[in-house]
Amino acid sequence: MKMQIAFIVLMLLLVAHAVDMVAINSMDGRDVLSGIFYANVKGLPVVFMPSQGGNAAIFSAKVGSGHDILLIQSSTDPVSGFVQSGLEANNNTIDLYSSTDGETTNMYLANLSGATSFIVVGSAYSDSALSVITYAKLTKSYVLLANKDNAAQVHDMVAGKSVTIYGLVDPEVSAALAPLDPQVIGTGEDKYEDNVAIVEKTMDEFNISRVIMVDGTFMEDSMALGDQPILLSGQLIPQPTSDFITQYVGEGKLSQVMLIGNSLVVPVYDMRQKMKNDFLSQGQNKTFGIVVKFAQVIPSADSSVLNLDTFAMPAYEPSLGITGVAYNNQTGNIMVTVNDTGGGAAYYSMEVDVKLNGQDYITFPAADPVIIQSGEQNGTEFPFDMSNVTEGNLTAAVLVKYGASKTSLDAFTTAEGPLATINYVDDSNVTVQAATYDADKKVLLVTLKNNGQSDAYSLSSVTLDLNGAPATITGSGTQTIEPSSLVVEEMPLALSDADFAANSQVNISVDYGARPGFLVKKGEFTMPLAEQGGLSILLVIGGVVVLAILVIAAAAAFFLMGKKKKKRGL
Amino acid sequence: MGKFIWIPIAIMLLGAGLASAFSPATPTQISQTRWIPSYTNNITTQGGNITYALIDGTLLTSRWAAFFGNVSGGIILGDNANQVFTWSWTPEIGGEVCLSTNSAYDFVNATAASTTDAEAIDADGVFGLGAAVDNATNTFTTQDCAIQLNDTSSISGAANVTTAGGFNTCLIQDGATSAKDDFAFCTDINATGMNFEGNNVHYQVMVPTTPSLGSIEEYFFYMELN
Numbered sequence: 001m002k003m004q005i006a007f008i009v010l011m012l013l014l015v016a017h018a019v020d021m022v023a024i025n026s027m028d029g030r031d032v033l034s035g036i037f038y039a040n041v042k043g044l045p046v047v048f049m050p051s052q053g054g055n056a057a058i059f060s061a062k063v064g065s066g067h068d069i070l071l072i073q074s075s076t077d078p079v080s081g082f083v084q085s086g087l088e089a090n091n092n093t094i095d096l097y098s099s100t101d102g103e104t105t106n107m108y109l110a111n112l113s114g115a116t117s118f119i120v121v122g123s124a125y126s127d128s129a130l131s132v133i134t135y136a137k138l139t140k141s142y143v144l145l146a147n148k149d150n151a152a153q154v155h156d157m158v159a160g161k162s163v164t165i166y167g168l169v170d171p172e173v174s175a176a177l178a179p180l181d182p183q184v185i186g187t188g189e190d191k192y193e194d195n196v197a198i199v200e201k202t203m204d205e206f207n208i209s210r211v212i213m214v215d216g217t218f219m220e221d222s223m224a225l226g227d228q229p230i231l232l233s234g235q236l237i238p239q240p241t242s243d244f245i246t247q248y249v250g251e252g253k254l255s256q257v258m259l260i261g262n263s264l265v266v267p268v269y270d271m272r273q274k275m276k277n278d279f280l281s282q283g284q285n286k287t288f289g290i291v292v293k294f295a296q297v298i299p300s301a302d303s304s305v306l307n308l309d310t311f312a313m314p315a316y317e318p319s320l321g322i323t324g325v326a327y328n329n330q331t332g333n334i335m336v337t338v339n340d341t342g343g344g345a346a347y348y349s350m351e352v353d354v355k356l357n358g359q360d361y362i363t364f365p366a367a368d369p370v371i372i373q374s375g376e377q378n379g380t381e382f383p384f385d386m387s388n389v390t391e392g393n394l395t396a397a398v399l400v401k402y403g404a405s406k407t408s409l410d411a412f413t414t415a416e417g418p419l420a421t422i423n424y425v426d427d428s429n430v431t432v433q434a435a436t437y438d439a440d441k442k443v444l445l446v447t448l449k450n451n452g453q454s455d456a457y458s459l460s461s462v463t464l465d466l467n468g469a470p471a472t473i474t475g476s477g478t479q480t481i482e483p484s485s486l487v488v489e490e491m492p493l494a495l496s497d498a499d500f501a502a503n504s505q506v507n508i509s510v511d512y513g514a515r516p517g518f519l520v521k522k523g524e525f526t527m528p529l530a531e532q533g534g535l536s537i538l539l540v541i542g543g544v545v546v547l548a549i550l551v552i553a554a555a556a557a558f559f560l561m562g563k564k565k566k567k568r569g570l
Numbered sequence: 571m572g573k574f575i576w577i578p579i580a581i582m583l584l585g586a587g588l589a590s591a592f593s594p595a596t597p598t599q600i601s602q603t604r605w606i607p608s609y610t611n612n613i614t615t616q617g618g619n620i621t622y623a624l625i626d627g628t629l630l631t632s633r634w635a636a637f638f639g640n641v642s643g644g645i646i647l648g649d650n651a652n653q654v655f656t657w658s659w660t661p662e663i664g665g666e667v668c669l670s671t672n673s674a675y676d677f678v679n680a681t682a683a684s685t686t687d688a689e690a691i692d693a694d695g696v697f698g699l700g701a702a703v704d705n706a707t708n709t710f711t712t713q714d715c716a717i718q719l720n721d722t723s724s725i726s727g728a729a730n731v732t733t734a735g736g737f738n739t740c741l742i743q744d745g746a747t748s749a750k751d752d753f754a755f756c757t758d759i760n761a762t763g764m765n766f767e768g769n770n771v772h773y774q775v776m777v778p779t780t781p782s783l784g785s786i787e788e789y790f791f792y793m794e795l796n
Contacts, residue, residue, distance in 0.1 A: 062786070221674075256677060258674070269795060272721075289677065289720025290795045292792065292795070296788055296791065297788070298786055299779045299789065
């Protein structure tokens with residue numbers, strides 16, 4: 001800990017004198033974003049090396065000379081090894097921050113910025129970070145990239161300051177920040193709806209009538225500038241985005257959309273023409289300008305025409321697989337299992353078509369999309385009466401549509417084959433043994449026991465009273481519990497003394513079952529909430545008592561031995 | 571006596587060992603490697619789309635640079651029965667090409683810049699063209715340019731210069747004239763236009779460059795679609 005403090009102090013000293021520009025040379029997108037967030041809080045210009053085609057000489061020429069530059073440079077993966085020397089050769093002074101890890105850099109620059117207002121976004125993907133750039137700049141807020149692993153650290157960083165949670169974040173992050181009563185923008189269920197929410201808020205609060213419209217896969221200079229809200233779209237304009245544009249153009253609040261490069265020209269142009277016709281049919285002449293920013297050049301440096309400087313950002317591409325299709329004779333249900341093989345959550349809906357001898361027999365239509373977390377398996381059951389099927393070849397075709405947003409299921413996977421029959425009875429039994437709060441680690445520990453004779457799978461959630469309102473924290477994922485075994489599930493949670501006192505009893509809900517994805521059973525438990533630190537104190541007190549007894553016993557023994565010696569006249 | 575001291579310590583160690591016997595579940599790590607980009611640049615073209623604007627050539631003098639090129643029409647995605655995108659833009663529909671040193675020029679609040687405003691371009695601290703015979707004051711001598719931005723809003727009476735071949739470069743400003751970034755240099759797209767060499771191009775526009783050693787401008791290309 002002392003080493004960490006010393007390191008931070010050293011780095012603060014290194015960059016303590018006034019810099020007038022921020023430059024970033026890293027292939028880690030988190031370094032690029034963090035540098036932009038820092039510069040925008042401090043009101044400094046920011047430049048970054050493009051992830052492809054980056055040229056240190058051109059970069060240096062664009063920066064110019066005579067600047068005092070904070071250079072954020074990856075220690076392991078810079079875009080170019082010549083950036084620092086090129087800037088120095090151009091008569092600039094360099095304060096180097098060597099980034100070893102994007103997450104650490106994000107926290108370090110948060111500290112260095114001195115920000116008193118923060119926006120917390122999920123760290124896994126760039127959509128959220130891009131969405132909040134402009135609002136963050138205009139409110140002088142630093143953007144923290146949060147996940148379940150750094151939730152407690154994020155809590156400590158923003159405690160006592162203004163904090164906003166935007167979009168989809170890990171449940172552990174929401175739970176860790178809940179006691180701080182944060183402002184919440186977006187539901188996290190649909191990235192386009194969330195994006196529209198922050199764009200509307202930015203335009204309304206700061207009277208802005210133009211937006212930059214991108215697909216969220218890259219960063220470009222004008223986006224980093226943070227003076228126009230960033231509106232996300234795809235090759236098919238999502239419904240929330242289309243509705244927003246139509247509404248704001250109709251109300252005279254949106255005049256111009258700027259596109260970066262050509263990729264969205266066709267859908268946006270198409271959308272505008274349809275929208276214009278719709279307005280005209282209502283007797284209104286409403287439209288908006290489409291500006292395409294498409295190239296750059298440095299004529300006095302005799303450069304050729306260049307691509308725009310962009311940095312590729314991680315666009316989330318969900319991935320789902322169908323891992324099992326079977327008919328359970330014991331329950332009379334078709335059971336389909338899907339597995340989230342992507343790096344994050346996905347929404348999906350499923351359609352099952354049962355065929356008898358190749359002919360459609362019964363179709364189970366798709367229901368509303370449901371969410372599945374990364375690495376999780378979800379099971380869905382369809383009741384199927386097979387009593388009328390006495391002979392023939394039964395097959396099943398499963399179509400799973402999925403996507404990153406609830407309203408944009410733009411990918412799919414299928415499976416088709418003979419409908420296998422299984423005989424399976426779920427006799428799993430899982431109970432909660434204890435609930436403990438560890439104040440030092442800021443975690444809630446739930447001890448689960450599998451009382452059955454085979455593996456059990458469980459997902460638990462705990463409902464607490466936080467600031468007088470109920471709040472539910474859910475485990476990080478499905479736990480596998482071996483027969484007659486205990487598992488302690490750890491949930492990041494920061495409780496104040498008052499919160500702890502208000503939760504002497506907590507309600508724990510456990511969904512469980514004997515097959516992965518089919519958590520068909522449910523247990524509800526009310527447990528006393530113990531404090532982990534309290535147990536250690538008891539042990540110490542117990543030890544002191546035992547020690548005192550032993551000392552007294554030893555003193556008594558010495559006293560008695562002395563008496564015996566006196567009696568013998570020794 | 572010494573032996574007695576270790577007994578409570580042993581008890582405490584035993585207690586501590588019991589307290590940590592149940593290890594928490596291991597969290598699933600999300601790979602962070604995706605923050606490292608690995609795909610090819612997608613800015614100029616992408617599958618299914620075409621490059622809309624090409625810069626075919628440049629002409630440099632000590633104080634001015636000219637750019638000309640073509641802009642291509644759109645495509646219809648999907649087959650005849652299921653057109654996903656049914657509208658396409660062509661150069662005949664028209665539009666504007668503008669250049670500015672501002673990386674996010676505010677075309678919403680753009681207005682016509684007068685010949686007096688053009689004089690600001692010559693000032694030190696802006697483009698610094700000074701009193702040369704080919705400075706902005708002596709270049710933008712008329713102000714009869716009309717240009718349409720944001721599909722419907724028209725700007726008229728802008729200072730302009732007609733370049734060889736017939737294209738006008740019109741001067742607009744964003745409400746101020748004290749910095750390079752306040753200006754944009756625009757021309758109408760003309761599907762049958764000619765450049766200074768007499769070749770067919772869709773646009774040609776000229777911009778000032780700072781002549782002093784060590785000073786540079788980075789210009790950004792913008793195109794507006796009517």
